[in-house]
Amino acid sequence: MKKHEEILNSEEFQTLVKKRWSVSLTLTLIMLGIYFGYLLLIAFNKPFLATLISENLTLAIPIGLGIIVSAWAMTGIYVYWANNRYDNTVTEIKNKLNQK
Amino acid sequence: MILLDSPISTIGQTSFVSIAMFFLFVGITMLITYWAAKKTKTTSEFYAAGRSITGFQNGLALAGDYMSAASFLGIAGMVALRGYDGLIYSIGFLVGWPLIMFLIAEPLRNLGKYTFADVVAFRLKQRPIRIAASIGSLSTITFYLIAQMVGAGGLISKIFSIDYTIAVIIVGIVMSAYVLFGGMLATTWVQIIKAILLLGGATIIVLLTLSHFHFNPLELFAVAANQNGLEVLSPGSYISNPWDALSLGMALMLGTAGLPHILMRFYTVPDAKAARKSVFVATGFIGYFYILTFIIGFGAMVLVGKETISVGGTDTSGNMAALMLAEVTGGSAFLGFIAAVAFATILAVVAGLTLSGASTISHDLYVNVFQKGISNEAGEVKVAKRATIGLGILSICLGLLFKGQNVAFMVGLAFSIAASANFPALILSILWKQFTTKGAYWSIIAGTISSIVLIILSPTVWKDLLGNEAAIFPLKNPALVSLPFSLLVGVIFSLIKPEKEAQELFEKEKIRTYLGIGAE
Numbered sequence: 137m138k139k140h141e142e143i144l145n146s147e148e149f150q151t152l153v154k155k156r157w158s159v160s161l162t163l164t165l166i167m168l169g170i171y172f173g174y175l176l177l178i179a180f181n182k183p184f185l186a187t188l189i190s191e192n193l194t195l196a197i198p199i200g201l202g203i204i205v206s207a208w209a210m211t212g213i214y215v216y217w218a219n220n221r222y223d224n225t226v227t228e229i230k231n232k233l234n235q236k
Numbered sequence: 237m238i239l240l241d242s243p244i245s246t247i248g249q250t251s252f253v254s255i256a257m258f259f260l261f262v263g264i265t266m267l268i269t270y271w272a273a274k275k276t277k278t279t280s281e282f283y284a285a286g287r288s289i290t291g292f293q294n295g296l297a298l299a300g301d302y303m304s305a306a307s308f309l310g311i312a313g314m315v316a317l318r319g320y321d322g323l324i325y326s327i328g329f330l331v332g333w334p335l336i337m338f339l340i341a342e343p344l345r346n347l348g349k350y351t352f353a354d355v356v357a358f359r360l361k362q363r364p365i366r367i368a369a370s371i372g373s374l375s376t377i378t379f380y381l382i383a384q385m386v387g388a389g390g391l392i393s394k395i396f397s398i399d400y401t402i403a404v405i406i407v408g409i410v411m412s413a414y415v416l417f418g419g420m421l422a423t424t425w426v427q428i429i430k431a432i433l434l435l436g437g438a439t440i441i442v443l444l445t446l447s448h449f450h451f452n453p454l455e456l457f458a459v460a461a462n463q464n465g466l467e468v469l470s471p472g473s474y475i476s477n478p479w480d481a482l483s484l485g486m487a488l489m490l491g492t493a494g495l496p497h498i499l500m501r502f503y504t505v506p507d508a509k510a511a512r513k514s515v516f517v518a519t520g521f522i523g524y525f526y527i528l529t530f531i532i533g534f535g536a537m538v539l540v541g542k543e544t545i546s547v548g549g550t551d552t553s554g555n556m557a558a559l560m561l562a563e564v565t566g567g568s569a570f571l572g573f574i575a576a577v578a579f580a581t582i583l584a585v586v587a588g589l590t591l592s593g594a595s596t597i598s599h600d601l602y603v604n605v606f607q608k609g610i611s612n613e614a615g616e617v618k619v620a621k622r623a624t625i626g627l628g629i630l631s632i633c634l635g636l637l638f639k640g641q642n643v644a645f646m647v648g649l650a651f652s653i654a655a656s657a658n659f660p661a662l663i664l665s666i667l668w669k670q671f672t673t674k675g676a677y678w679s680i681i682a683g684t685i686s687s688i689v690l691i692i693l694s695p696t697v698w699k700d701l702l703g704n705e706a707a708i709f710p711l712k713n714p715a716l717v718s719l720p721f722s723l724l725v726g727v728i729f730s731l732i733k734p735e736k737e738a739q740e741l742f743e744k745e746k747i748r749t750y751l752g753i754g755a756e
Contacts, residue, residue: 140747153750157667160338167338168489171331175485178324178471179478186470192458196470200323204523207330211337211519215512218342223509226751233753 139233152225159217163210170206174199246568247395247559253572254396261429261580262410268425272418279616280756282419283350283595284503289424291510295517298501300427301588302329302492302518303434303525305581306387306647311526312561313554315533316545319460319468322533324475326526328485332492333522337515340493343666345502345511346748346755351592352499352658353600356665359741360673366604368680370596372657373496375684377593378634380495380650381586381627385635386643388582395559395575404635411587412628415594416621420504423587430577430584435521437577438528441558444565445535453531459538468537483716484648490719491651494658497592508752529558536561553644590627597623645696648713649687656718657683664726666749669742671726672735679726686721690714 143149177185177199185196276282289297307329315322348354353369385404392403414422449455460468475481492498502511536545536557543549545557559578563571598620603611657680664671664679691697693709711717748754 140744140753143751144743144746149746149750153746156750164335164338167331167334171327171485171489172482174327175324175475175481176478178475179481182471186467188466190454192461192466192469193454194320194466194470196320197323197457200320200327201527203327204330204527207334207519208523210334211516214334214337215516218512219509229751230753 143229143233146229148225149229152222152229156222160214163214167207167210170203174203246563246571247556247575249397251568251572251575253569254575255572257573257576258396258579261433261576265414265422265426265429265583268429269414269418269422272422272425276417276419276421277617278613279350279599279611279620281421282617282620283500283591283599285420285424287504287506288421289504291505291513292517293424293428294501294505294510294514296431296521297424297427297504298498298514298518299521299525300431300434300584301497301501302522303431303581304384304585305391305578306383307526308434308438308529308581309391309555309558309578310553311529312532312536312558313545313556315530316536316540316557316561317542317552317554318472318474319464319534319537320470321472321474323526323530324471325488326529328488329492330519330523330526332489333515333519335489336493336498337512337519339663339666340499341502341511341515342508343749344499344662345505345508346750346752347666347745348503349756350500350503350595350599352494352496352662353596353604356661356676357604358665359738359745360665360671360676360735362604362609364673364677366600368677369658369661370600370605372653372661372680372684373596373600374593375688376494376496376650376654376658377589377596379646379653381589381593381631382634382638383643383646383650384582384586384589385631386638386641388586389635389639391555391582392579394556395578400639401636404632404639407582407586408628408632408635411583411590411631412624414583414587415591416624416628420591423584423591424501424504426584426587430580431521433577434581435525435528437562437574438525438532440570441535441562441565441574442528442531444570445531445539445561448539448565453534456531456534456538460534463538464542468534477711479710479716480712483711483713486719487648487651487655487713487715489655490659491653491655491715494654494662495650496596496654496658497588499658499662500592500595507755532558532561535565539564586631590624590631593627594620594623597626642701645691645694645701645712648696649691652687652691652713652715652718653684655683655715656687656722657681660719660723660726664723664730668730669739670730670734671742672730672733672738674733674735675726675728675730678729679722682725683718683722686718687714690718 187195357365388407389400389404393400540560562574602619661676690709695707698707
């Protein structure tokens with residue numbers, strides 16, 4: 137238990153927790169921004185979304201599909217970050233715990 | 237471009253293929269249930285499949301849990317009749333998933349055991365939290381279940397031309413059998429098979445549809461615009477009031493992160509890493525599915541025609557659009573296949589809901605409230621199984637009771653309660669050190685009650701259903717008010733009287749939350 141407390145107070149652990157939330161809260165805010173921006177656009181500027189970008193394609197369609205793609209991309213970015221950075225630090229901390 | 241003649245539909249006629257497919261699906265899933273039953277003895281096996289599901293499998297199962305018949309048939313129908321507007325709805329259903337990933341999945345997996353209440357109760361007082369969380373969970377599940385059962389009964393009686401009552405009873409019995417005998421393991425595999433069938437079936441419809449348009453979706457959009465006007469390609473009347481849009485958007489996005497049957501799935505994987513992977517996989521499949529339904533909707537609009545889909549304007553939901561399109565593009569055998577897939581979809585979703593309801597009753601209420609946390613494995617599984625039977629009977633009764641009623645608003649209500657009762661408590665307990673038992677308790681109660689009261693006063697119920705002249709509450713979905721209200725209640729009650737032990741435990745639990753040490 138004492139070891140646990142040492143870890144909790146270690147700078148390494150505290151940076152890890154801080155970093156974790158700064159990454160995930162940033163991504164959350166971006167996702168909220170994209171989605172509510174889209175809704176506001178629909179609510180207040182329908183003509184903009186109805187703009188034709190080619191003969192039979194409105195701006196609304198690529199924007200809508202783009203949101204789906206951005207959801208994929210952002211979950212992908214998070215997994216990539218967590219698998220490489222976050223998990224490595226966790227392993228390091230755990231190793232130290234076992235050595236002591 | 238040759239357009240197909242308006243088809244004489246065989247929907248509703250007894251189709252050999254659909255019945256054969258249906259029995260094949262039930263047969264295979266029952267075999268799986270039999271296999272799973274032998275591996276389902278302990279509580280961890282019953283509730284969480286012994287944590288033996290891989291990240292990829294759980295991703296598919298999450299997608300299976302989430303892609304209901306309502307979203308398959310309903311959204312395709314919405315696109316077919318209203319064009320672009322259906323996509324707005326789909327996007328709302330998808331964007332909650334990244335938030336589950338960023339905020340919930342890993343802490344939930346590390347801190348909890350079987351239900352999301354485990355996480356909220358971790359550093360707070362067990363009894364009050366379990367009681368409140370059960371109220372939040374069970375009301376979400378019940379409203380969702382009513383919508384699913386009524387939809388299922390109507391749909392199945394239409395597709396297979398059997399009596400509504402019989403359809404509801406069949407669904408109730410088959411899904412209870414999965415849960416009762418096979419627990420989470422059987423339920424998970426039912427979800428996986430259903431997800432593969434649904435994604436495969438929808439992909440085939442899309443390919444068959446696009447084969448009429450040189451595999452170019454732009455050509456499909458062009459024909460749709462020529463036939464029905466260019467406005468089908470951009471947002472129409474669906475969102476006219478911006479506050480309505482924001483409120484619904486909030487409910488869909490944050491409600492997804494508070495659905496008990498979705499949250500429960502994260503306990504079926506071995507660790508946080510697998511939980512993370514499963515959200516990525518689920519987001520991928522669900523997003524792909526919504527792109528398919530968008531094309532299916534336009535396909536139906538063009539190849540079947542709005543007039544036929546709405547049966548001359550009598551059916552404004554367009555629920556049959558995807559099935560009609562399947563028949564037009566693939567013949568009656570293919571229609572039979574897709575009808576059976578729709579049935580499988582319904583069964584899987586209600587099974588997931590029932591399992592999560594049963595675990596709330598046995599794990600949260602029976603063990604942690606009535607038994608004061610002293611669990612005996614065999615006893616707990618027995619209670620969970622009894623709860624399953626009870627919920628099976630309840631869902632049949634609810635399905636029959638609400639027959640013919642307009643229950644579409646209940647999905648919105650379920651999402652609103654999930655967003656306003658479950659989500660705030662969960663996120664505050666993960667992120668906020670000062671959160672207290674009283675804060676959590678009253679926040680969940682406030683979110684549940686305000687959602688229910690406001691939806692009764694909303695235009696959907698007060699005006700359209702109860703026939704009053706004007707609604708007392710102006711928004712169709714309450715989340716815009718009920719969610720901030722619940723958060724506010726949680727914060728105020730926590731600040732009034734700090735809970736010292738909870739704050740100390742918050743620091744200690746970090747080792748489990750972030751490193752997974754001690755996670756079950």
